[in-house]
Amino acid sequence: MSIVACVKWVSHPGEPHDERFAGMSMADQSALEFALQQGELLGQPVTVITVGPAGADKVLRDALACGATRAIRIEAPTTAAGTDVATAIADHIADAEWVWCGDYSLDRGAGSVPPFIAAHLGAEQALGVIAVTLLGATVHATRRLDGGRRELLEVTAPAVVSVEGATARLRRAGLQHLRSAAAATIEVMPATTPIHRAEFMVRPYRPRARELPAPTGESPLDRLRVLTDAAAASAARGETVHLAPADAAARIVHALRDWGYRDS
C-alpha cells in the first residue's frame, strides 16, 4: 500500500439531515484526483479509505468508479473525534508512502486529521496546499500564507498532503467502471483503538475584539489599504525560527494567546 486517499462521507451543509445529499467534499475530490494521477505516474495502485458508518460506502464506490483499486471503511459513527479518526486510519495504512487528504471537512472544518495522520506515520506533511506538481519521487506543493505570500514545498515520501478543493477536478467515472464499482467489495474493518465522540466547540474561532485606531491616509484608497493590511502584505513582518517541536508548539500557543485567539 503506497498511495492512499482519505475521504469523508459528509452531509451537505444545506441539508444536514438528509443522507441523499451527502457525499465527498470538493477538497476530498481534489485529494482523490491527485492520488489517482500519482498512481498513474508511478504505476502504483491507489487505496481509498474512510471512517464512518455503512452510508459512507457511497463515497468509496465513487472513488472506485474513478479508478481507485481498493476501498477500506473503518466502522465508526459520523461523530467520531478527529484524533481517533486519524489514529484509526494511520493504523490501517502504516506502510503508505503518500497520503492525500482534503484540507478540512465540510462539517467540522478543523483540518486536524491530516496532521494527526502524519504524526502517527512519522511522515512529512504539506497542509492546506493550493497547487500541486507531481514529479515522480517528489511532489512540489504550494501553500497559502498570510499577507498573500506563498510557501513552496518539495515533499518526499512518506508524506501526508492535504489540498484545497479548487486544486483539482475529480475525473468523471466511466460507465463500465461505475457499474463494476457498484458491485465491488468494500473492506469493512473495525477501529483498532476506541473511537470517542467529537467534542464540539460552541464558540466560533475568532480573536477577541480589539480597538483599532482610525486608518490614516490621504485618499480613501490609502485608508482602505491600511484597513485591509494590503500595503503591509509585502513587508517581511514574520520571522523564521528553528526550534524543537515542543518549543515550537509552545511558541505557537504563546502567539495565539498574544493575538487574542486563546484566553489562557
Add this chain to the structure above:
Amino acid sequence: MSTPDVDVIVVGAGPAGSCAAIVAARAGLDVVLLERGPFPGSKNMYGGVVYPRILDTLIPNWWEEAPIQRWVTRRSTMLLTDTQALTIDFRSEAWGEPPYNGATAFRPDWDHWLAGHAEAAGAQVLTDTTVVGLIRDPGGAVVGVRTDRPDGDLRAKVVIACDGVNSFLAKEAGLYEHTDAKHYTLGVKETLALPKEVIDERFAVRDRHGVDIEILGCTGNVNGGGFLYTGLDTLAVGVVLKLPKLAAQKKRPEEIVAGLKQHPAIAPLVQGAELKEYSAHLIPEAGLTMMPKMTMPGMLVAGDAAALCLAAGIWLEGVNFAMASGMYAGEAVVEALQANDTSATGLAGYQRRLSDTFVLKDHRKLHRAPELVLSDRVQHLYPGMVANVAERMFRVDNPHPKPGLRRILNEERKKAGVRRRDLLRDGWTGFRSFG
C-alpha cells in the same frame, strides 16, 4: 452485432422508470436504471397529489411505507373571478383510512422510495448519468443508449424510455410525429412553509388529512388553472398555464401565482407563509392528441415521455399513469424477452395492456376534456357567469321577490356574451366526457 451488456435499460428513475425496473428485475432480468440526477427524484419539482392504487399489486400495503405528506380527505373545485369564489367542496373520512385514495407527496421523496424498491428487486441504479442518445443497429432497432460518461455506451436487448416530458429519446426515435407548444402547459409552483397546526386550522383537517383544491378562473388572460395542496407543514400553490397563451400575453408566470395568492379567497389561506421554493415544469396536457407511438423495435416509451398525463379539469393525474405504464412496459418486456422477440410485434403486449386498462381507456373517454377545459369560454366566460348566477341566487334583494334560476341564467349568459348554442355544445361535450 455487439453482445448486450444487460437485458433492459430503463432511462429515468421517475415513477414510470422505477416501476418498469421493479417488474423487469423481479422477473430475473438484468436491469440498469439510469438517472441523470444525483439521486432518483432530485430533478423533480412536483408537489401535488398522487393516486397510488395501481401499486396494490406491485407493493402490497404500500401506504405503510410510502413517503406521503397528507392523505387527501377534502377535494375542492373552485371557480374564481376577481372578487368572487364559488367552491364545490367534498370530504370523505374513508379517504383517510386504508386503502386510501390520494395523497400529497413530494416527488423527490416518492421517486427515491420507488427507486429503492427497484434496487431491492435487483436493478442497478446508476445516478449522475445522462443518456444523450440511442444506439441503433443497421435495421434501425434500438440496441442501447449512449451516456455522457466516458466509455458511456451501454447495450441492451430492450430500452424503456421514461425520460420525462421532453423525451429526447422518443423524439430521436421518431415516435412523435410532431410536437407543438399548444400541447403543453407550464406548471409553476411555490412551496410555502407554515406550521402544521396553522394548516390544520385553516383547512379544517387533522392529523395526516389534507386538502386538494383545483381552481379555475385564476390565471387572467392566460388559459390554465390553479391549485393549492396541503403538505404536512407546507403548502403547494401554483398555476398551470397554456404555453402559447402565456407567450402571447407576455406575462411572467410568477406574477400570475402572485395574483392567485392575493385573491380574497386564497390570501387568508397562505397568509404569513414563508416562501421556500419556486419551480417550474412542462406538462404534456393534450392527451391522445399528442401521444407518440408507444413501441418500436427494441424500445418502449412510458410515463410523461409518452404524454400519459390526464389533465381533464376535475381530474389532474399523471403519477398513477406513469406508474401503470411503467409496470405494463416492464411486463411487456418480460414477455418479449421470454419469447426472444424484441421487434415491434414482440413488444406489442405493451400497447395491448395500455389499451385494455385505465391508462388509455381514461384518455379515450376524456379525450375532449383537455381542449374543453382550456377553451376560451370555459376559461374566461363561464367562471364569471356561474359566479354571478350564484351571487344572485343567494342575494336577498328585498323588497324584490326572488328571481327564478332560469331567468338569472339567461340574463347572466347574455351579460357574459355566451351564445346559447355554444353553451349547449360545451355542455354536451362535457357530458360526453364526464358523464
